[in-house]
Amino acid sequence: MNHPHSDLLSRRTSGVLLHITSLPGPNGSGDFGPAARHFVDWLTSAGQSLWQILPLSPAGPGNSPYQSVSAFAGSPLMVDLDDLWHQGWLPWMARKGFEHSRCDFERVAPWRMARLRKAWDGFTQQATPVCREALADFSTEQAHWLDDYALFMVLDERYGGPWSLWPEPLARRDAAALDAVREQAMHALGFWRFVQWRFWVQWQALRAYARDRGVQVVGDAPIFVAHHSADVWAHAGEFLLDDFGQPLVVAGVPPDYFSTTGQRWGNPLYNWEAMAHRGYRWWKDRLIHLFQQVDVVRLDHFRGFEAHWEIPASEPTAEAGRWQPGPGRAFFKAIEHELGRLPIIAEDLGLITPEVRTLREACGFPGMRILQFAFGGGPTNPYLPHNMERHTVAYTGTHDNATTVDWWANATALEKTSARDYLGPCVDTEPNWTLIRSLSQSIANTLVVPFQDVLGLDAEHRMNTPGRATDCWEWRFDWAQVDHRPAERLAAMTRAHGRWPVHR
Structure with missing residues (x-):
């Protein structure tokens, strides 16, 4: 049995990458409120059939959604507070005058969490029997x-x-100690369940709104989880930890395009042998849960399933790491045996070996191609549109890249000459639209464009800089930045290049 959207990546489609927290709204960060539905309407008007987001999980250190306290939980910051007011659980509140152009997590998170606690108090006092049930x-x-x-x-x-x-x-999860906490903290435990319930209800309503308008959601599954997380605490035997629960080795990538010392992510690595012994149950449950929330999943750092960069936990950088084998094809066979063929995008960027390509092709997953990486190495560069395969997801850039306008402003002379030769002189005046058009015309089945590139925004609007611990993940837009032209241009391009949604 296959997933109902298992063929979605085999059709010509296009979409936009925008994280939930980047949406406008009065409460300091984007959420599941009216602006999210307005964005779905905008996607519909632009002829787009995909909305790609970043992980829905709670943000961790540095406000990164890739360092979460849970691979299953939803971010409390995405809960629409106005919905809680309409339910009668949250008193009306004065707005704090938050910035429109960025999410100031340091101010926003405590304020929103305080509102959620008030809503929980209101729920405990006023909720109907139907809601309690x-x-x-x-x-x-x-x-x-x-x-x-x-x-x-x-x-x-x-x-x-x-x-x-x-x-x-508590660290070792002694049953009596945990039972004592459950008995002492019933109200506090109820609060966290309440927040996740409202997250789930609101997100499913938004997803249904999108689905009814022909828009499917592309979610994101970070390959690794944070050490300080419910996942590692509750499943310590499935990670490479010492006798005290500390990581023996941590994840990262070797020196590359983004960093001369590599990236030391710090996530604990999986004990793949123990996971295989349990039939990869944790991963199966995780993907089942995620596919109840989204239609397609971008599987982050796909190459880590073939081989991962193992760094001794005592090392301050990634330079001293080594490649270690991942679970390979056996992992994906076990997933497919139970869950069927899933619509998964393999994030195969960076140092990709023939073995990684072989694994991806054996799984039948499309890989990713970034056009910003194409203009070096001559006509054989695999990121150039004429070298793309049909079963590919093409991007101008991702959340980890500079905006296309900023990339062009800082491109080398060689890159600019190569791009002009390939794309024509229009790249000088409209780099973002020139790259979008080239990818839209390509043979790649799937096209996804960051919203910053649709709007032609510069360096101030970048979402993330890999290896940078501060000032990332904060970008937000305002509807005042969006006039009628971007949607009209995207719609015309989508029609002309055969990417218009089939059921619209």
Whole structure:
């Protein structure tokens, strides 16, 4: 049995990359409120059939959604507060005058969390029996991850991180110690379940709104999880940890285009042997959960499933790491055996070996091609449109790249000459639209364009700079930046190049 959207990546489609937190709105960060539906309407008017987002999980250190406290939980910052007011659980509140152009997490997160706690208090006092039953049903259905997550968050508030330094009975998950916490902290545990329930209800309503208008959601699955997370705490035996719960080795990538010392991500590495012994149950549950939230999944750092860069935890940079084998084809066969063929995009950027390509092709997953990387190495560069394969997802850039306008402003003389020869002189005046048009005309089945490139925005609007610990993930736009022309241009291009949604 295959996923209902297993053929989506085999059709000619196009879409836009924009994270939820980048949406406009009065409460400091983008959320599931009216602006999200307005963006779906904008996508529809532009002839787009895909909305790609970043991970929906709570942001971690540096506000990164790739360093979350849970691979299953949704970000509390994405919960629409106005919905809680309409439900009668949250008193009306004065706005804080947050910035429109960025998410100031340091101010926004505490303020929004305080509002959510008020809503929980209101719910406990005023909720109807129907709502109480709905929360109870959700808590039961999601108990396989939600119970551990709620416990972890209560203990995190009490002791901080990392969890391996908590009192030993709690760090080692002694049953009696955990039962005592459950008995003492029933109200606090209820709060975390309540927030996840509202996240789920609101997100499913937004996703249904998008689906009814022919827009499918492309989600994101970071390959690794944070050490200080409910996942590692609850499943410590499936990670390479020492006797005290600390990572023995951590994840990253060797020196590359982005960093001369590589990237030391710091995530603990999986004990793939232990995971295989359990039939990869944790990964299966994770993907089942994620595919209940999105239609397509971008599988981050796909090459890590063939071989991953293992760095001794004591090393400050990634330079001293070494390649270690991943689970390979056996992992994906086990996933497919239980879940069927899934619509997955393999993020295969960086140092890609023939073995990684062989694994991706054996799995039947399309890879990613970034046009900003194309203008070097001559006509055989694999990122040039004429070298793309049909089963490919093409991007001008991703959340990790400069905006196309900024890329062009800082491109080398060689890159500019190569791009002019390939794309024509229009690249000088409209680099973003010139790259979009070239990819839209390409044979690649799937095209995804960051919203910053659709709007022609410069360096101030970059989402993330790999290896940089601050001032990332904060970008937001405002509808005042969006006139009628970008949607009209995208729609015309989508029609002309055979990417118009088939059911619209």
